[in-house]
Amino acid sequence: MENHFTLEQQKESLHKITSDLIKPIGINRSFHLWMGFLTLALLGCLYAYYLQLRDGLGVAGIRDYVSWGMYIANFVFFVASSLIGMLITAVLGLSGAKWISPIARISEIIAIGFAAIAGLVIVSDMGRPERLINVFIYGRIQSPILWDVTVVTTYVLISLILLYLPLIPDLAMLSRNQTLPKWLRKAYELLSINWKGTASQYEILHKAIKIMAILIIPVALAIHTVTSWLFASTARVGWDSTIFGPYFVTGAFVAGTGFLIIAMYFFRKNYKLHDYITELHFDKIGKILVLVSLVYLYFNINEFLVPGYKMKSHEAVHLRELMAGNHAWLFWGVQIFGLILPIVLLLFKKMRKPLPMFIISIFIVIGSWFKRYLIVVPTQEHPFLPIQNVPDNFIYYQPTLIEGLITMASFILVLMIVTILSKVFPIIPIWETAHEKGIHEPEKLS
């Protein structure tokens, strides 16, 4: 089908692509309103963090026994959600799935947002955030925290490169676009590092993208495996599990795919990209969501059925608490509405349409968040030795409003990052879209 178009047709097609994809760029009224709203909300949440800095971590519901609460659960959730970048660009991209090109950049932006803010989330859980520098001065390589810091930082860097590399041809194109303000064009020109669009440049670019896509696979696996080791490296019931690495990684794909679908739906609707993010994309990503959810379900069965069969005394208390005790509603809610129902529904083609998938993904994402809560909190409510001679609020964890607001702040920050990136860069790669339409050297046409 390539090269069957005349030059005129190609020009016309390219013009449409470019104008469609560039249209959302730039700062308009709704951007101002949205960012203003986010900023106000963020300020409120930052006040909560100020209170925590002033009065200590005691403003949160965590105490001596359940000493990791919502912050840590949220941290795990953020690291999990960031894995979507690797799943789309690396796993699918390298396997030759061409259809991912319009959603690759979206997933990379989501990855960067969550991974970067995950670092801040963990700081909000520190009793002494001003001593963060100690991790670099006195860091001990034995501690999984050091491994986490290392791999998360690496992942953010590689994700940034993977966002930037495919942007270069687009940036060069944007710098020539007369409809954009001058300062923005100047910035694009600077960032496009003298891209001319020659065949050899494209060759280098493709090679570089491929190398980074390969590199990001072990790093992405590492970030969530190491995050799971923060728990699995202890002897605590419910955490002391050998499958925690893959259990977390597959769970991460579920959460990340959920976010990707929400973002796809949103950008398609608001940026009017119906011609680019099509029903076909939703259908395919829906199938992927079923696949990763099934794998995750498999790990869930392993994680609960195997100890459940033996019912060793400590495990038994933990499992009873989860399945029939205090956390039963949450546990079964998460398993049914966050995992089993989405799998069943998405098996039907009718459900793999934008709106139903958007709704299912909201359930998936909420379920994924509470799933992390269920991994982090209940284990600590049942230590090996009894909890005695302490006030009631030491026994059961009760999150506070301040804790909730600080957690909210992290989500607001991710939304800000995604909003800004999607406003200054075309959310769908222009040159890749052109290539797929058979326009091989868009630079020569414009």
Place this chain on the structure above:
Amino acid sequence: MEDHSTNNNNSRRDFLQKVGLIASGTVMGGAAMFAGFKFETSKKKESRIKALTAEHQLIEVEAEGHSHPVEDMLTELQLQGREGIPDKRWVMVIDLAKCRNARQCMKACQGAHELRPEQHHINVLQMQDSENTAPYFMPKPCQHCDNPPCVSVCPVDATFKRPDGIVLIDNERCIGCRFCVAACPYSARIFHWNEPLKEQEYKENKSKYSQMIAEGKQEEAKELEKKVTYDVELNVPQRRGTISKCLFSADRLRVGQMPYCVSACPNGVYYFGDENEDAVTNGTTKQTVRLSGLLRDNAGYRLMEELGTKPRVYYLPPKNRLFPFPEETLITNEHHS
């Protein structure tokens, strides 16, 4: 040695010049090596000092890092706190048959370490292992494991294992991540979620101290310095946002005394001593017995041996308890697994 190194320099210089003609890149590398060598040899002349070791040997060491005497009390306490007490291997034995929940140990401990009523370095737990076995009281301090999970996971070396067996925390370094709390299977660690009990008093003393220094009252200031300086072996003053736990009363051991809890017990529950000497002393009766004999004759055991943590606290089983377990305090162990 001087002559030798000069010769070395000359030949090296010749060599470098020849290489330089061939490839400029190699010259740069070589020059860097040469400069480094020059720097090292020049350093040998000026920046090495003689020092006397503990074994009375005169040695020559790099001045850097060694030449500064300990500047302040805090650093001194931190250094001594990490070194521990030479040639000792502290060990505790808790005789469960004698414990009647008098809680004098908890009280003495909380007083010494400035803790709130709900904060326990040592906690007397009411235990019943299964439905048909006898209930008993079990004092639970930090187990000072020889393979401590808390120390393994600490990202900043704030909690550490000393050669004398004690696990301590440096709260001037702790970042408050609470990984150690999560890792400890004995729930031995507490955290200062809010302002520590005596924070206000500490702040007042601190400002008084700086005032004295400003006024030049060195003698009086010296007295107060002890009160305001953080002692890693006592973990006082306690710090908000950091960890605390049982320290085996390392400060008391340094001055040749028994730990606070051990001395406070009215019922002879605790034995404390040195594993190297194979001797432990009962805190109440002051009777000293052989550690190995005590453990052998009474079937001593350690908590959760299967976890491989190798605790330094031994328990003697609650056999022939001296005090009946009060009926009304029988508990259901609902809050543990």
